[in-house]
Amino acid sequence: MPFIVLHREGQTYRGEVAENSNLVVKAGIRQFPYPHLRYGCGMGKCAKCACRVLKGAEHLPEPNWKEKQRLGPHLEEGYRLLCQLWLKHDIELEQDKEPLQPLKGEAPKTEASTSQQP
Numbered sequence: 001m002p003f004i005v006l007h008r009e010g011q012t013y014r015g016e017v018a019e020n021s022n023l024v025v026k027a028g029i030r031q032f033p034y035p036h037l038r039y040g041c042g043m044g045k046c047a048k049c050a051c052r053v054l055k056g057a058e059h060l061p062e063p064n065w066k067e068k069q070r071l072g073p074h075l076e077e078g079y080r081l082l083c084q085l086w087l088k089h090d091i092e093l094e095q096d097k098e099p100l101q102p103l104k105g106e107a108p109k110t111e112a113s114t115s116q117q118p
Contacts, residue, residue: 024083056091
């Protein structure tokens with residue numbers, strides 16, 4: 001079982017997840033790392049789940065096209081989109097206080113932004 005260490009806003013959270021787990025999916029069903037992980041669309045569009053990988057990057061697959069498109073040069077700084085990763089090994093992550101802004105495309109519209117004005 002992969003052991004996860006998540007640093008966010010000066011706090012450190014630790015826990016285990018089943019092998020081949022996605023942390024955004026786990027948080028979405030209120031399992032670890034919920035409520036400590038910031039996430040959004042879960043589809044690689046909004047980049048709210050972006051984290052810098054501190055340890056364990058060597059076990060991750062190469063970034064996919066969504067990560068390359070949304071993160072661009074941030075990939076070289078160690079950032080990855082957690083919604084795009086299925087973890088099989090221990091990992092240590094740091095999530096910035098403010099989410100990264102996706103480089104291309106629009107973030108998904110929220111209910112408030114899609115409501116029609118009278």
